[in-house]
Amino acid sequence: MNFLNEVMRRHPKAISFAPGAPHPDLIGEVDVVHCLNTYIRHQAQVHAPDERKHLLEHLEYGPAQGIINELLAEAFRNDGMAQAEGRNITVTNGAQEALFLTLRAIFTSPNQVLAVTNPGYAGILGAARMLDIRTTPVADTENGPSLDDLGALIGQARSQNRSIRALYVAPDFANPSGNFMDLASRKSLCRLAQDEGVILLEDTAYGFSSPASTRPPTLKQIAPASTILIGTFSKVGFPGARVGFVLAEQRVQSVAGEFLPLASQLATLKSMISINTSPLGQAVIGGLLLEHGLSISALGERHRVLYQSNLKCLLLALDEQFGSSRKFAGMLEWNRPEGGFFVRIRTPMAVDHSLLARSADEFGVLWTPMRFFSLDQSCDNELRLSCSYLDHAQIEEGASRLRDFFEATL
Amino acid sequence: MNFLNEVMRRHPKAISFAPGAPHPDLIGEVDVVHCLNTYIRHQAQVHAPDERKHLLEHLEYGPAQGIINELLAEAFRNDGMAQAEGRNITVTNGAQEALFLTLRAIFTSPNQVLAVTNPGYAGILGAARMLDIRTTPVADTENGPSLDDLGALIGQARSQNRSIRALYVAPDFANPSGNFMDLASRKSLCRLAQDEGVILLEDTAYGFSSPASTRPPTLKQIAPASTILIGTFSKVGFPGARVGFVLAEQRVQSVAGEFLPLASQLATLKSMISINTSPLGQAVIGGLLLEHGLSISALGERHRVLYQSNLKCLLLALDEQFGSSRKFAGMLEWNRPEGGFFVRIRTPMAVDHSLLARSADEFGVLWTPMRFFSLDQSCDNELRLSCSYLDHAQIEEGASRLRDFFEATL
Incomplete structure (x- = not known):
């Protein structure tokens, strides 16, 4: 991503479909001080009468496993994301x-x-690289990971005395593909994972961007024993808090021989890389949740509305610029996600660093080559557009610049 | 440390010489909101006129390398810790x-x-374990790591086709030994490291607890090319921020072939484990530094005074309880550090979990078995006392309980 950051620095006035960061207007609404006070007041009520202790909680060290675990568990239950308990987070x-x-x-x-x-998601590839873990790609279809692909990989691994230990999957408008798994495909994936003993690492980052009424159950709800639920408050809260979570109640044996929740073993590992997550950041996120009835859905509602509006605007602008033109017919294809931040565009040409540099230098518009997110060559002709950091006027102007760019390069 | 936490939970009323956490009175003085506003105001002045951007900086994603690097570099220079530049942090x-x-x-x-x-320090042992890095102990003397030991280890490693790549050392009142390196021993260690190509990982956590006027130069000042400077704001600021730093201007080759500061490569690795350090926490620490004239020494001055007073109180109480007693003569020995949080007591018996449990259960006093911090058996008879989290009355009562405990066990 260094190259992308470098290009963005060089072209501060370009319209950028690159960052998957939340919209500044939503970020700007977060009142850190108010949230912090809400959390402190809540803690004083719950844990009185030793009030002083709770006044300092956000300033001191805290348990490696976290301080807002019970609030998170209640939110997961309220939102129907999982039957969670704090000690499993x-x-x-x-x-x-x-x-x-x-x-x-x-x-x-x-x-x-x-x-x-x-x-x-580039983050899972980076984490695996840091740990020297072998990775293998599974084609991401409009309905999520291809089960044919996954089945074949499981068989192939077995024949090489290997095993597919886990699958990383983001079922809700995934980054970077925008793909969304419907109920049937979720159930099929869970069945396969259960049958084959594959752990599902379910990333819920964009779950909030489905309306609560139409959101299918999480993989964690369908197959709790096979699934580890992972998420972040960067999109629905604010990235500066750096607060995410794992829900993993699977029992594993500790060094001392006890069977503990995996979440507790994760905390032991965490104590060796970062001691604990900033209690200040946790307290602010805790306050944010409390102010939204302990519901991530409720917290994300204004975000959902803004991003869906941006996404519609982007899809409309793409239709206007490319849909009716003979020149582009059959040349450019894109998907039509109903949530999340991202649209995937397929082109007939190699989409790489140098093409991005040209788009920036000559046409003032930025995007992300899809190959940044790929383990093979299957996405070499694609690019990712993100609509999250822009306003409608910028999206429309950006689409028009994209047209000029494609006019010149296709 | 789980066992220790468990014992502390079981005995909330015991006097605990265990935690190396900063004193609640000092933590309670931190005004997060004021610091945050100080930082935001400073950024607006430095980077005007796009004020809105700076209002959001602590809420958004930020560069993996950090947002307060220039403030830290200025503080390191002001305090004479190192000739630092922000891009090397x-x-x-x-x-x-x-x-x-x-x-x-x-x-x-x-x-x-x-x-x-x-x-x-348990943290370096944990980090090495997470990474499957081979470790070897070097005896920590009153003047820091034994150069005889280190020299012998270098030779021994060489004869086994291995090398001592780095030495972890905390020259200022180390945790857990309380040892302090004088100027001569610092110079000798630096010379050996330079001659033998050993990297010094210098942990400055307790540097603030020397009066600035008598503090010897850091290893980083004496041998900048051989030393990587590491530190934290947990002791001198507040732990809840979770803000630490590395200063490493050594040039290393990136994947792309450029020679970049090691700090920049660390940022790339960091992006794979935590993306970036909470900008909220960084902004508050930035504000704290700005309010203390960009000097860690100045920021730590009240802390230094309180801990030195606690330490004197602890050493006096140990003298009173054990110094004049015939029973303990030659049985208990302890060092007399002039700074930091820790005193090291040597006993004639094995100091382990079960002894700690007895001390807690029967005598209401907690401490840390030194074996928690050791790679060999050389510290099995020792314990660590920390004075940082207590008041004088608690220290005196704790020492009296320690006497009862040793009366019963020695």
């Missing part, structure tokens, strides 16, 4: 540390392979 | 992540060994 430095710790804990042999939806 | 989730990332970056072969002052 570890609060992490964003979802990234959650992924890193989980991989570190569940991969115990070099013969174990991590399957990743392809294209897939 | 990576801001981390406490010193723990700094240690983890640095080990991950500089250990590139299984033949490389990490030497650790013994007894040594």
